[in-house]
Amino acid sequence: MSTTSPAPSGSDQHPANYDASKYPSVFVTVDLAIFTIRGGALSVLLIERADDPFRGAWALPGGFIDPDEDAETAAWRELAEETGMERFPGHLEQLKTYSAPGRDPRHRIVSIAHVALAPDLPDPVAGSDARNARWWAVEDVLDGEGPTLAFDHAEILNDAIERVRSKLEYTTLALDFVPEPFTMPEVRRVYAAVWGQAPDRANLVRKFTSTPGAVVATDERRDHGGAGPKPLLYRRGGTRELYPPLLRPRPEQSGQGE
Amino acid sequence: MSTTSPAPSGSDQHPANYDASKYPSVFVTVDLAIFTIRGGALSVLLIERADDPFRGAWALPGGFIDPDEDAETAAWRELAEETGMERFPGHLEQLKTYSAPGRDPRHRIVSIAHVALAPDLPDPVAGSDARNARWWAVEDVLDGEGPTLAFDHAEILNDAIERVRSKLEYTTLALDFVPEPFTMPEVRRVYAAVWGQAPDRANLVRKFTSTPGAVVATDERRDHGGAGPKPLLYRRGGTRELYPPLLRPRPEQSGQGE
């Protein structure tokens, strides 16, 4: 059927009796868009490249998949290494795989990108290789006021941000940005940081407290030292889905109906 | 940092000066969950395996990524090959990448799975290798009344179905299941087939016709030969997002609020 591809021999669609020499070696890596909220701003961890290509540009952390690992395991391992914690204390999910032939000028590298997020992440550890790593406010990176990104990492970061923004609509993902126990005003500040716009206080609280199993109220309140009543503390519940979703406001769209 | 992984030498997170011999060869393939609607039933294309492993089991079509291709290009090529058409006339998107070390017992294979769908796909071509390929009703595969699936393809298929079901909620993806021009009753039958439950006629029509740019009405009607008035014909508009979404009914959930 195919005239363009070196089809597998025989009827097997999988490479049992396959001539591997026809294919150049392919490296498979994981890349990570790690988000946290620092100073009220959605922030992402980037690493400054010390070598060419893209020397001096900034890149998403990443690394190779070991022979005995799947991508998710490799991503958890990288998370622990990059943040210097034994076990990364947040959420991780696969984002998308990037496979353009020229995305790395040296080798064919297929990268399985992931999104991770956690509350209160510390400044990244200085690696044994003394490479430069730091948190950047996402807004600055998008504005172009921040660093230049290496490879296709600008595209990956865009996709990752859109994933987080949209999952805040129909899941309780925002709760993974705050340490337990948390207050509703804290959750609201997560929405403000990620969307750039906070939902109405009353509506947000109603959504979370009226979704069965989303959050569990404790009988304690947080003393934040400032003025006003002490907000009630909650813990995460088992329910991950917000139904119906908490939709972010869309930009006004013009266009004709039928 | 890592004690478990053979870390790249130096500070480079990408494999410029990397000892490739430390890693066994990894094959990268694309797998395809191709959906269409036949006889009112959501159906998926499967191929019977002629060789071990999983001889006699059924698998999603797939194949290798060529050195000069990205995954999407490879998927389009496979689509054309499997359906026997020069250009696959439907929608394609990346689903998820599957990378468990043991998912293929012979080699390390990382598979970038895709979801494709189109209206009115013909019976699959008999390949030059005379392998068996056919459409299966998704319902039968899920029931276990259908074929046994090879590798981790049951998991991939499940993920693919869930992707299609959920995208029908917040996009106009249903329109890619019908040939242009189409009628609203046809679109409704798509929802019925994918969700197992049709939305209310009036509400569905309101949603599509009141979303600016979603569909464009023609001034023609389809003669379907049967009783009743001839339904109005539409074409797809540029808008892909349904906002607010057309949510499918959720199963009753129990659980305690706060």
Added chain:
DNA sequence: TAAATAGTGTCTCTGAGACATTATATT
């Protein structure tokens, strides 16, 4: 005329958005 289907009207109820009100805390 009966039956089938397309298209539209409309009633009700949920829930989002917006804002007011009350309660609780600090200075």
Added chain:
DNA sequence: AATATAATGTCTCAGAGACACTATTTA
């Protein structure tokens, strides 16, 4: 007191769900 914040109440409107009604076609 004045100010700040948390929590809740409530008014309004958009839109989903359900269903009725009319129109159009075939048998």
